[in-house]
Amino acid sequence: MAKSPGLRLVESPIPEIQPNECLVHVRATGICGSDVHFWKHGQIGDAVVNNDNGLGHESAGVILKVGKDVTRFQPGDKVAIECGIPCSKATCYHCRTGQYNACPESVFFSTPPHNGTLRRYHAHPEAWLHPIPDNVSFEEGALLEPLTVALAGIDRAGLCLGDSLVICGAGPIGLVTLLAANAAGAEPIVITDLDESRLAKAKDLVPRVKAVQTSRDETAKDLGERIVQTLGQEAKLVLECTGVESSIHAGIYSTRFGGSVFVIGVGKTFQTIPFMHLSFREIDLRFQFRYHDIYPKAISLVAAGIIDMKPLVSHRFALEDGVKAFEAASNPASGAIKVQILDC
Structure with missing residues (x-):
């Protein structure tokens, strides 16, 4: 593994531009x-x-x-x-x-x-x-990149109106995914996180979302059961936004037969999975690498006020x-x- 590099501010010349x-x-x-x-x-x-x-x-x-x-x-x-x-x-x-x-x-x-x-x-x-139009700020323009990640995940996962959804992780990508899933009509929605303040932020953004605070002492199976109880049903779709192995496992254990777990988060290079649980329940485990052809959609959704x-x-x-x-x-x-x- 590479050593952790130092972080510093440097001066550099203004770049010369090419014809294109x-x-x-x-x-x-x-x-x-x-x-x-x-x-x-x-x-x-x-x-x-x-x-x-x-x-x-x-x-x-x-x-x-x-x-x-x-x-x-x-x-x-x-x-x-x-x-x-x-x-x-x-x-x-x-x-x-x-x-x-x-x-x-x-x-x-x-x-x-x-x-x-x-x-x-x-x-x-x-x-x-x-x-980007005048009514979209530079701050919002910078947030378009994580929004494209969320939108790409929602598109590839095939989220539909009324789909039961679990979002694992209430960090920036998880919260952007929550905003996008809310706009797409997912219902009901549960979001999980270790941090109570992040879950409170999720409730501020989308009041109808149900929050589950996780614990490092809880097994993935137990957490999965608690997610299902809070959701009121097993999830048709899980959008995993942490990449943490235990969180992925909990998402898998909260998914219904024939459902999907879609991993957006970045995690360790090698991880284990509950292979036979996935197999016996025909759960699809899928992944995402960046995005393509999403920026225009993201800009239109923000400019129209559909996603704030x-x-x-x-x-x-x-x-x-x-x-x-x-x-x-x-x-x-x-x-x-x-x-x-x-x-x-």
Whole structure:
């Protein structure tokens, strides 16, 4: 396992843009759990921090300059930054079939060895910038990235009106997933977490949601039974937003025959599963890797007021205080939900 790298603020030159790129003044960037994980542990799966590596991939800003081949934008336009850049070659099966998140040559800013967007100025290809309307703030624009993760999970899991749902984890992704599932008409909904304050936040966001506070001393089977009792039935769908092995197990034990457990969270490289329980109950266990073709949908839902993510931002820091921002994001005692770094 890689050693935990240090975290520091550095000065860098304003990047030169290519003909198909725009220079963006990044106005808001959220700190993702993966950013903290790279800082604390130095790797996620096969992605290993071997050298200096800039973090951040939840960003929005304003265009300052456009390359000579850019046709869709001009200086002054507000944009959200989609950070996964596929090769887009006609010979790439995944790009050709629309699954560009699986492109083996993709560049994902903030994933080693590619620097992230947590910087004042960032050069980005025109094709992977999304216009955001005036009624969507830069903070909301930065929150679009975790919203795309939630929407991709809901789409792939096939959530329908009236589906009984369990959301494991009331962190940022779990809460965004709750907002999206509420908009999609899931009913009833249970959300779980160790942290009582996060469950209270979930109730503030969606008052009808039922909360289950978990305990490290409780077995996954017992927790699964308690989830079912609170839900009033076994779940048709579980959206697992932590990646924690015990939480995945509890989600599995709360799922009905023929139901699905859909893992959105990022966890340990190797984990065990209750294999025969899944088999005897025909429970589908599925996973998600990022997203594709979701940003326009996310922008329209936020712009229309169908999903309101503004209450998720709990802490705000200036770019110069980025290290303090990461300390708050990684410390449970801070009570942070979503920490954002802003540059005016």
